[in-house]
Amino acid sequence: xxxxxxxxxxxxxxxxxxxxxxxxxxxxxxxxxxxxxxxxxxxxxxxxxxxxxxxxxxxxxxxxxxxxxxxxxxxxxxxxxxxxxxxxxxxxxxxxxxxxxxxxxxx
Numbered sequence: 253x254x255x256x257x258x259x260x261x262x263x264x265x266x267x268x269x270x271x272x273x274x275x276x277x278x279x280x281x282x283x284x285x286x287x288x289x290x291x292x293x294x295x296x297x298x299x300x301x302x303x304x305x306x307x308x309x310x311x312x313x314x315x316x317x318x319x320x321x322x323x324x325x326x327x328x329x330x331x332x333x334x335x336x337x338x339x340x341x342x343x344x345x346x347x348x349x350x351x352x353x354x355x356x357x358x359x
Contacts, residue, residue: 255330256342257314263342264318266330273331280332283310293351307333308354311345 253273257264287306290299298305310329317325333340333356342357 253334255334255340257311257318257326257330258342258344259315259318260347266326268327268331268334272327273335276328276331276335279328280335283332294349296352303336304356305352307337307340307343307356308351311343311354312351314343315345315347 253268253270255266255268257266284306287301287309290297291301291305291309292298293301293305293308301309310332314326314329317323317329330343333343337356337358339358340356341359344355344357346353346355
């Protein structure tokens, strides 16, 4: 599976082997558990992020992973998006400090 991650008009197709989606359940559950406690999304505190907001949070984590050249984390985070939103095709990550402007594109 491929999730297209778009940052500043540049597209990065992230190839996610289905095996990773099948085996990374503990990682996904840990992400969800952390987000269940609430999350600071730019200037707003969100008590219980919905699925779209969770993908926006993950997009912010992807941006950090890209800046750190952490390809493995990029694949895991992309796998999270694809596992939680199977119809996801693209994630357009906002780079202006507004996590809520990150857009998830569905098929």
